[in-house]
Amino acid sequence: MDFNIIAPMPVTDVELVGSNIAEDDHPVWDVGVTYALGDRVISLVTHRIYESVQPGNLGHDPVSDAGSWWLDLRLATRRWSAFDNRRSNKASRADEITYSIVPTRDCDAISLFGLTAGAVQIEVRDGGTLIYDQTFVLADTGHVVSMYTYFFGGIFYARQKVLNGFPGYIGHQIDITISAPGAVAEVGHIVLGRNHILGSIMDGAEVGHVSHSRKEFDQFGDELLIKRGSTRKVTVPLRVPTVQAPRVMDLVAEVDGLVTAFYGSSEYAPNYGIEGLGFVDDHTQPLDAAGDSIFTLVLKTIK
Known part of the structure; x- marks a missing residue:
């Protein structure tokens, strides 16, 4: 695989260049409108949603504001989600x-x-x-x-x-x-x-469940469980011809710090869950001059 x-x-x-989803989650910010505390607007520049944190909010551009007047909710508009x-x-x-x-x-x-x-x-x-x-x-x-x-x-x-x-x-x-x-x-x-294609997946690949839920106890010792979703940690041992080591290292460097997609593929077998949206967490590539090199790639998915 x-x-x-x-x-x-x-x-x-x-x-x-086009979508049937309108970008109308909230009104577009208007320099001539006074916004109240809690009002929300969108920016067609960043395609994000902002919330007013003060009353009488007039003339303050949420894109350039440092947080004094607007809170960046870190949410893309529905069209850009x-x-x-x-x-x-x-x-x-x-x-x-x-x-x-x-x-x-x-x-x-x-x-x-x-x-x-x-x-x-x-x-x-x-x-x-x-x-x-x-x-x-x-x-x-x-x-x-x-x-x-x-x-x-x-x-x-x-x-x-x-x-x-x-x-x-x-x-x-x-x-x-x-x-x-x-x-x-x-x-x-x-x-x-x-x-x-980075290489061939060898036996021993692992897909781990990473819980982000909170598990606490109250004053009586009863469990308090707060569900916050989960992600996965994927550890994949790969076989790569040593002559291709520079290509693989360059590809890993290209996607470093970027959210990307990864998956296993085979003409005859399923991907066994080795598929996700995430980022490269660790990559060390020992080189075997005899022909093929075996190394482990660690990736983490995002919520």
Whole structure:
């Protein structure tokens, strides 16, 4: 099984050329409006949400304010939530979500996380010509463990999906449609970029559960549990031809400090849960001059 990582492409106002999600979470900040304590506005520059922390708030730009008048809630607007490096702040819309993106870098892979949808469609256009059109049904059969669950276990849908191999060159338009007819379509984060195979996954890969919930005790010794979600720590031993060591080290350096997608792929086997949205936490690459080098890559997912 190969281990893949997607070197992410930035998605800014230049790349995002269209969406059916309106950017109207709150009023757009207006220099001539006086805002009361607790009023919220959005900025079309940063695509973030701000809350007034003082009454009589007039003429103070939330983008340049240092916190005296506005609190940056660190939340992207709903239209931009799919590109804010978080899964928990989701973009949503009734029936379907659409995004049109024109890459400024070569892009042959898309990974979608935090999905609530029945299908995802990817279309690629070169000028006015449709050159790629694929729809991926997100039905998930991983819960089927017996004849009973096959017939009565209900219908489940995948929460994440990796798509690659399409012709997303610079200047092409990539149209993404996330469909949930009769329901609310959701997506937590979308990564677009160039797919890279780092090496072959060896036995001993580990996927660890990291709880962020608080576990405390009151004065009587009773447990106080406060649920705050969880992330995963993925430890993957990889086999890489030693002559490719510089390539692998350069790729790890390229994605260092960036939120990206990673996954295992094989023609004959599932990925065994080695798939996620996160960042490289540790990478040490011992070199074996005999031919292949074996090293461990540690990644952590984000909420």
